[in-house]
Each structure stands twice: as C-alpha cells, then as structure tokens.
Amino acid sequence: MITHGDLSAYCEANLTSPLALRLCQAFGALSPLVLKPEVLQLANALDDSMPQLTTVPPGVRERPGGCIVVLYSSSYHEIIKKAIVLPMVWSIADDHASGLPVKLRTVATQVIETLAGKMPFETADPRQWRLQFDPGYVSKALVLSDDLFETFDSAFITLSAGLVAAIQGLQPDYHTWGSAGWSEHQGLVRVAGLCEKIQTAIELGATHFFLPLWQLDEVSKECPSLEKEIALQGLASSTQRDVLKTIEPMLAAFTKQPMPPSSPDDSEGLNRCVSYYFNQVAKSESQKQFYKTHLFPTIVARCRQRIAAKLQESRPTHLVTIASGEKEVTMIAILSSGVDHCLLLHTDDPKQTALAEQIKNELKNDQESLLRFRLKVPEIELRGFCMGGQLVAGLRDATTQFVSTVDPDQLVYDIKPGTKRMTFSIAQLVRSGNWIYDFAQTFNKNLPVPGTELPEMWQVSHDITAMANGH
C-alpha cells in the first residue's frame, strides 16, 4: 500500500534520481498522472528505457466503461501533483477494486445507490457494477491509501456519468472531464482545488470541464487564464435533486458518437444509439442530425421488415398520406409501406406546403444512403387540399386522379398523420380491399423513443367500409 507516510520518507530525503526512479516503479504507469514532472525528469534522466513510467503522456487512453477521476492530493506536493488523475473503469463485478482508497469505494457505492432505479430504458441494474482501476494504468498490486487525498466527494459526478455511459455501452470521450460532489439534500456540492484540476485536465487534452455553476466565478477570479484553454461548463442542481437531470449537459459530451447499427437486427447497436440520442440536449440540432444519420435508416428498415411480414404475398403499390408536423413519421410511412407511388397531401397553408416539399426533397436526397438498407424512395406527388367544411369532399377531390387507375388491393391509406378530423375523413375514402396504415410508438421526455415504432397495415373488409361510410 502506498500511504502518506511512505511519501513523507521520500520528501524528507533529498530527492535523488534513484529515489525518483523508485517512486516511478511504485506508482507504475500511474506515475505520470501522480508524480510531479520534476520527479519524472529525474527518473528519466537516470533510465529512459521506461517512458510509460517517466514521461507525461499527451492524454489518458480511453477504455470502454472508463472515466477519469481527478482528486486533490493531501500534501507532499514536492513530489506529487496537487491534482491527481485516476483512470477508472466501471465493470460488472462482485466488488470494487481492493486497491482503491476506501473512501473512493464509498463514493462509488453512493453513485450506484443513487442511480439505482433511475436509468431510463435500461434493464441493466447499476447495482451489478463496481469500480475498478483502469488496468492499463494500475497493476493489481497497487493499493492507494485514503490519506494521500484531501477528499473524494468531487469524484461523484464523473463516476455517475461514467457509470451511465458504461451501462449504456457507450465509449467515453476523455476530452470531457468534471468535478463535483453530490448530496441527496443539497444537490451539487462544492469542489476543492478546481484550478489545479482544470490545469491538469488541460495538460491531458481535455476540452470540456464541468463544475458546479456557482464555482465558475471562483475559477474566473483565481485562474482566469484557464478559461481560454478549455470550455468550462457549469452544472446546476435540478429542482428535484435528480442527479441524472443535473448531469444531463455533461452526459451529452461525455461519450463518443457510437457507430450506427450494423443491420436492422443489431439491437445492441440500436440501443447504444438510442442512449446516445437521449443523452443529447433535447431537440438540439446535434440530436436531430444524429437521429438522421444513425437512427432513421435502421428504424425505417425495421418498420419495413415488420410491414413486409404482415403483407406476406400482397404488395400494394400506391400510398395516400398527409404531410405531418412529425415529418419523420410521414417519411417512415412512405418508406416502410414499400410502395412505388406516393400521394403526399398537404393543406393550403404555406407552412404545410413547405413541409411536404421538404419531406419530398429530403427523401430524394437520402435516396442513395437508403438504398444501402434496401429502401426504395417512391415517386412522390404533392397535392394540396382544402381544410374547409367539406374535408371529406376536399380529400376525395385531391385523391381521385391518383387512385383512379389503381386496383383496390394495391392502394394504402395512411390514417396516422394530421388531425383526428383528417384521420376520420381519410378513413371515409377507404374502400373494400384497400389497405390501412397506422403507426404507434412510445414517448419519453416528449420525444419518440427510437426503436419502439410499431407500424400496422391491414386490408379492409367490405363490412368495415360500410361502417366508415355510415351505412
């Protein structure tokens, strides 16, 4: 075990290069993150065959399940840094690493207990996870005692973000660091040694540093130059003292974009992308763009698979649908129904007209990428209709020409988009043999949950048509 007392023995003696090398051996690959550069230089001057131990790396190597904890050291700053970096890893295990300082293990347990039951969509239980040293930096033999560090509370938010990312299976992005404690009653708790921690983060390549919002001023006063080198971002306790809600901005930057799912059946890949999607700031441009590139093609392919299974031998060729404010829902209907021709109706309202054109253009632009998922963009015809009193008549006028040459069993009516009145009106156009398309999905935080889409298609019997027509 490396204790406070061990370091005092080194500090009391004149630090010679053999002693410096000895310190490097004791801390192993953790040395560049713990020992002061002067100590590393002394050791390196004597024996430069172990650069992993004696030279400062440009950054910390990323590892799945990993997170970087930065703690304030207690003393002996002649040889150890004021801000000590401990690369950690969350993994499913029976216990925390035995070499961890006892109080850090306590904080890790608090993180697990705080997050238990709060993870959205995840079946994985935080209680299965335990904190380990990153084995790339710390050998199993290393044991660090509590008295090397001032406090451990500030590890809370980083460990929380790390555990969330680990459960979500997302690769951490070590450009994002943070330091703040957490109390069930107070929310975020003040952090000590921020300037030293931020300085260390900069040295190791961090670009974002999250800290309690009310300590931003403190950093501005005490170390103003640091603000130019790193994006300091304040966290504010959520009103419900919800740690997940509080660290939301940090989570958005805490992980790397995952790869898109490799196929419609790649559930793990989809789950990772969905987690990343919800980690982003809701309805932000970055979230929308991620949905488009990483989720939309897979979602449509899955919907198409589901519809194709329902259609069996049948193959409708024409779809009538209405441009909806949720344009993705309309696009999913157009693509997943597998038709060759689509009549995209819109009201005379200029916004609706523009939306319909946008849907058409986007699908046209995405044609090539969608082909990779065997999704064909149909020929899309736009047509306006009047929202006046005679809605059914207006819709019938708008669709007459499109449906006139189509056999009844080749025609699909999408009853999902638009208002309830539109749904009711378009249902009145349906004739025996036509297909009806409907769509449902789960919502979270007012956002549809990707992967929960359930498109339905069924062929209308004579009796239902008669009911719809009021006979």
Added chain:
Amino acid sequence: MTTYSHSTNDPLGYRQDLLDAIAAIETASGPYQGTHAVDVLFCLGRCLLYGQAPEGDVAKRVDREVLQAALSDVEVEVLGWITAIEDLPQAWDVTWQDDEAALLCQSLLESQLDARAAELAVAQLQLNVPQSLAESLRQFDISLRQQREILATVVGSTWWENLRSTLPLSESFWWLSDEFSQVAVMVVREASQSLPTANDWTTIRSRALWQEAMPRFTGALAAKTESDAPDFTRVRWHSPDRKFTAFLMLPRDSNRSDREIPRTLYIARANDESLATEFAGQAFTLGDLTGLFDEQGCVKVRLDDIADCDGQLKIGTPSVAWRIELDPPLARSGESM
C-alpha cells in the same frame, strides 16, 4: 464442566483434567462412559508421568470394568499412531515449512508420552493388559525408532529442551537421551556432505533469482497490448559491506524490440540512495558482459546481452561478487511502499 485452574499444586493442569474426566464419566451413561474412560486413563497416566499424585482414589470413583473395557479403545488409538509414524517420511518430504515439519515429529513423540502414560495408569489401577495392546505399544516404539533420523530434527528445539528438563521420567524416553541428540549431529553431518558447497549455493541462488527477474518473452511479433499496465521488476545487488546497492529495472514482459533497449544499471549509496559516483571507471561483469561504470556510477545494458547469464554481478578489480535480491512488489527496502 470444570475449567482448568492451574493452581500451585497442579501447575500443568493434569490433575484438573483427571477430575473433569471422572466427572464426565459419572454423568455419562452406557457407551459414552467408554470414551470418558479412555480420557481417565490418559489423564491419570499424565499425572503419574509428571509425578503428580491424583486427588482421591480413582479406582473407587470409576467402575473398574468400564476402565478395563476402555483398553480396547486405547489400542485403537495406538494403531492410529503406528499408521501416522509409517506415513511420516512422506509427510515430512512434502512439508516445506520448517515449523510444520517440526510439529509433525513433535506430535508423534507426544503420542509416545501418552502411550507411556497409559501404561502407568494401567499399572496403577492394576488392570489386565490385553496381549494385543501390549504388542501394539511395542510395535509403535519400534516404528518410532525406525524414523529416528527424521525425529532427530526436533533435537535442540525449545519443546525438546523443555521436556528434557521438566519430565521426571525423561530418562525412560530414548528420544530425550544424549545418545539421541548424537543422532541429530550425525544426521546434519551426513546431510551437509551431500549438499552443494557455499559457492554452489551462491550460484544456484543467483541464477534462480535472475531467472525470476527475467521478463516473460511475448514473442517477436506479439504487439504489446495496452490493456495491462506495464510492470517492472527491480533487481538489486548488495555490495559485501551493504553500503552500496546496484539496481536494474526490467520489464515483466518483453517482446524482441524491448530486448534491444539500453537499460541503466546503476549503483546507489545505501544510506541516501544517491548515485555512487565513486564507482566511476570501475569494471563490472554481469554474465559475459563486461564494462566500466561511467562518471555517475551507471552503465547501459541490453536484455539481449544479459538474459542468459547467471545473474552474478561482480564489481571492481579484483572482482567481488555482489549479492542479488529482487524487490518485493512495491516495496522500498522493506517499507510498506
């Protein structure tokens, strides 16, 4: 149950043991009396062995027939001891800790104390000794004597010395005699003749430690993964006066390119771990490698040049061998770090 009370007239507590055993037999019934009757015999025997008169007349308090019947249980016990002494050589060979080996011998010799105690009790109570028990006791003694070379390893131990000085009947035990201690001297002499010389031991020890320090070779093409922290061993050689120590840090795993990296072998003063510049210009040999220390007391060596040597570092002219040691993981000269 009465507990031990080591009073002045019962310093070893054997009289109290006897009273406990008698009390137990008085409260037990049927077959359980037999078990306690064996205890009564051994406890009474130990009192007699150590010259302590038992309190009261045991023969009056315990049914004679019960004690007589218990002799068959004593015989079972003795047969167990015979098996144990026959297994001693094998058990002694596989035991590599000295104190464990001593305990093996000690427990068997203590069994003979119990055997002698049982004989004394039987005589005191004037019980009839079955022929088979007498034969077993004789066989046990013969078996013990056959292993006297091994048993002789207890000679000189605190236990053996204490027994020799405190047991009133010590002269009746051959393994407490002066003659037996001569066996021990003879055993040591014979063993040492077949052992390597001190010089051989130095080489064997050095080679063994050096091999332990050598990195595991991960192959020419094996890329070092970053999944595990790099780990290093520090080899130390102490000067004969232990005022200086030579150090060399070696990786625990290496690939071919690692073996060509020059590593620093340096000498530090033991008192403050500063570089021992007084060795500048002095010659050294490490296996086949020879050279001179630079002005800092350092020299560069490559794994390829030293991997196959015996790890013996010799310094100076004429050369003097320094004693090799490995640092325990994360320990600094025996400190906790």
